[in-house]
Amino acid sequence: MDLRYWLGQAVETVEEWAAEFGPFAPHPSHHVGDDEFAVAFADFGKRLRDNYPFFHPRYIGQMVKPPHPAAVVGYLTAMRLNPNNHAREGGPATADMEREVIAELAAMFGLGSHLGHLTTSGTMGNLESLYVARETHPGAGIAYSADSHFTHARMCHVLGVRGHAVPVDAHGRMDLDALEDLLRRERIGTVVLTAGTTGTGAVDPVHEALELKARHGVRLHVDAAYGGFYALLAGEGLFDPRPWRAIASCDSVVVDPHKHGLQPYGCGAVLFSDPQVARYFRHDSPYTYYTPSDLHLGEISLECSRAGAAAAALWLTLRLLPATREGLGRVLLPGLRAARQWAGMLTASPHLTLYQQPELDIVSYFPSEPALSGIDAASARVLADGMTGPDPVYVSALRVDAPALTARHPGLVADAPSARILRSVLIKPETGDHLGHLHHRLEELATRRSSP
Incomplete structure (x- = not known):
């Protein structure tokens, strides 16, 4: 689907229908010159870059993904x-x-x-x-x-x-x-x-x-x-x-x-x-x-x-993409399978620990530290360090209380009332193709120590 073409069709479709009611000109109070708009739009584009790449498989933080091109065209x-x-x-x-x-x-x-x-x-x-x-x-x-x-x-x-x-x-x-x-x-x-x-x-x-x-x-x-x-x-x-x-x-x-x-x-x-x-x-x-x-x-x-x-x-x-198994269902399936696959990788990892088995496409995990205070500190480092450098990966954090953590992992030392763990939402079907690299990168971040 060529989004640029269909965005043009969105404009033409409305203009063709509007023409049936006879010619009219926008009120002069609405007038903005192209040069003036170009300056504003350039600044607008720069401002939007102060954002996270929700569209990219590197982003596995919150439950955010770009809308389908059909939704963009329909909305516009x-x-x-x-x-x-x-x-x-x-x-x-x-x-x-x-x-x-x-x-x-x-x-x-x-x-x-x-x-x-x-x-x-x-x-x-x-x-x-x-x-x-x-x-x-x-x-x-x-x-x-x-x-x-x-x-x-x-x-x-x-x-x-x-x-x-x-x-x-x-x-x-x-x-x-x-x-x-x-x-x-x-x-x-x-x-x-x-x-x-x-x-x-x-x-x-x-x-x-x-x-x-x-x-x-x-x-x-x-x-x-x-x-x-x-x-x-x-x-x-x-x-x-x-x-x-x-x-x-x-x-x-x-x-x-x-x-x-x-x-x-x-x-x-x-x-x-x-x-x-x-x-x-x-x-x-x-x-x-x-x-x-x-x-x-x-x-x-x-x-x-x-x-x-x-x-x-x-x-x-x-x-x-109707609300059927063959329609939207096929869009959901890769994320669900990727979550199960990643859960297996986390279970075998010496550096990251699976918090609990995922039911849908949200995966929760934490750096393999013996105590809650260490888990919290390491999770904070992964969260911060993951968003910087030439090979970024974007995750989110989830604060859980000590009883919840120790119920799932009885060997942990509850030296704090709660701890932040890591959370990833595999809502984009493309994420599965990048899972190996994302997992390896998070293992690297989990084992990195703060600078003295």
Whole structure:
């Protein structure tokens, strides 16, 4: 796909359509000369170089990757029209596209009847899910795992709901025995389960939590912002498919297309299994909602203005790489295999130690030091030194407490309450081809000592 050609087509497509309405000239107040713009753009280009190479296999830090060229072209083309998907009159075409991609995401999770929309992020999707949780169970608390994303504790505070952190097991998954004890002691209305924690990629036992849903009458919300698209590979024998299949029996789910869905930032999604939760979003707007529609997107969302370009980008991408095993699934598969391959290399390494077996494509590890203080110091050196020099490698760090480290590695000396370990996200399919070099480079960095 020739991105330069299709970016040109994006401009021409809009101009051809605009010409149907007759000639007009931009207002003089918008005028900027080419020479003036060239100076500003040159400075802009220099400023962007103060960045990390998220596009390159050397970067294995956070869960960041460039959007697919189709998403770039789709976003840019629609952006020139600047539709607003709050109401149908703000963007009829992109509103329809949004409904279509939401239906495709719902099918990915096995949801039949559903209500959903795109959001600006997984955080906003989780806020909306917890908002509905509060409205359906007023006065009741919300439980989430201690290793879940910090957004859940934050949003409980925003909503004025009591949040309860549930301990995790030795694999970083929610401890359901501890959860049931909490459900017996406290008034809990909703349990948040995570399908792919942002720290280690751990997957909570969603399928087992369904029994607690039936026994205690709680809502189940699945934060699959990171790992949700792995539902496409469930049943391939690569991991336990039951948590993903159980999502169809939960009350709501969040997924972020701006991660494994190849979209630019500003594209999350929330889906509810019961369309009747729309009643909690109903509101009156005297200057919108005047075109025919069963339900405007703004009537099922806490957000108002939302970029129709985000829906256009996802729609065009899914036309080429649908939410199927053969479509987006083939994009996820190399990262999953690379994570398993690297876990084997780390297990055999004398210089780096695997923290825990990866479930998805997040690999956690640390320099092979005997005590937590040494692990923390060595991890900090790798993090800092890896980004400098002629052969850089970019990783991220994860702070874990002493009980979590010693539970997985009982021989460690717990001489500190916590330690930073290293974390890599193999979200780009190209990373597998560079794994040998990246591993060797990190071993070199792990054995390097600070200058006297």
